[in-house]
Amino acid sequence: MKRNAAAFGAGALFAVGLALSGMTRPSKVVGFLDLAGDWDASLAFVMMGAIAVHFVAYRVVLRRPAPLFDGRFHLPTRKDIDLRLVLGAALFGVGWGLGGYCPGPGLVSAAAGSPGALVFVVGMTAGMLIEQAVARALPRRE
Amino acid sequence: MHDFTPIPALIGGAIIGLAASLLLLTHGKVAGISGLYGSLLRQGTSDRAFRFWFLAGLAAMGMLVRLTWPAAFASAWSASLPVTLLAGLIVGFGTQLGNGCTSGHGVCGLSRLSVRSLVATLTFMGTGFATVFVVRHLLGGAR
Numbered sequence: 001m002k003r004n005a006a007a008f009g010a011g012a013l014f015a016v017g018l019a020l021s022g023m024t025r026p027s028k029v030v031g032f033l034d035l036a037g038d039w040d041a042s043l044a045f046v047m048m049g050a051i052a053v054h055f056v057a058y059r060v061v062l063r064r065p066a067p068l069f070d071g072r073f074h075l076p077t078r079k080d081i082d083l084r085l086v087l088g089a090a091l092f093g094v095g096w097g098l099g100g101y102c103p104g105p106g107l108v109s110a111a112a113g114s115p116g117a118l119v120f121v122v123g124m125t126a127g128m129l130i131e132q133a134v135a136r137a138l139p140r141r142e
Numbered sequence: 143m144h145d146f147t148p149i150p151a152l153i154g155g156a157i158i159g160l161a162a163s164l165l166l167l168t169h170g171k172v173a174g175i176s177g178l179y180g181s182l183l184r185q186g187t188s189d190r191a192f193r194f195w196f197l198a199g200l201a202a203m204g205m206l207v208r209l210t211w212p213a214a215f216a217s218a219w220s221a222s223l224p225v226t227l228l229a230g231l232i233v234g235f236g237t238q239l240g241n242g243c244t245s246g247h248g249v250c251g252l253s254r255l256s257v258r259s260l261v262a263t264l265t266f267m268g269t270g271f272a273t274v275f276v277v278r279h280l281l282g283g284a285r
């Protein structure tokens with residue numbers, strides 16, 4: 001119960017941050033990505049604010065032996081730079097620039113009933129399922 | 143820069159960082175939205191409950207913000223629905239392939255000083271800039 005409430009609270013807080021920062025407005029996102037046009041630097045400040053807080057809090061939290069509701073921390077351990085990482089990130093940037101939504105703001109705006117975001121989330125869900133099916137079909141060389 | 147809003151951006155960003163820290167403190171997990179959502183779609187993912195409740199909180203707050211502050215979703219520009227669908231497909235495929243998006247790689251990964259996340263972030267920012275340049279300045283604002 002407390003576990004799920006904490007996850008719900010973290011998700012709700014995350015959405016507040018996205019909405020306040022302007023990430024749920026595709027024109028702000030594309031304004032930031034439009035270096036050659038009427039550049040809107042605002043989203044750089046979103047990253048600065050988020051990293052400033054999480055950089056410090058991450059280090060404070062990790063002094064604990066374990067999180068509050070789990071036996072251990074679950075953090076990524078991979079260090080290799082592979083083609084999947086670079087190609088995946090490159091594709092993500094293309095889609096981000098085309099639609100003005102990344103996954104978090106897309107989900108928040110879809111829940112809020114924005115028609116564009118609903119369409120975006122339908123596409124995103126399909127794209128994820130396709131990638132997962134491809135990954136299952138192709139043997140992994142790792 | 144007609145729409146430059148550094149103060150709400152900074153505060154909103156700080157709240158995003160705080161939310162990610164809360165998930166780390168309580169569940170020991172990375173607050174990467176594409177990872178949380180994508181894993182929920184996959185069969186056989188362990189630990190589904192916290193993923194579901196995190197995304198439920200995200201969605202519930204989206205509805206609440208719509209009711210109390212609809213301007214948060216006001217956009218002076220939007221892509222056409224076919225382009226938006228295509229954008230979603232590419233974002234979904236790309237974030238699963240590359241294990242993350244703006245939150246997982248951009249916020250959480252960079253805060254951890256992860257080299258993988260730095261490479262991913264520089265790559266998606268780069269292709270994001272390039273895509274908007276092509277669409278707005280070479281194709282003349284095609285939607």
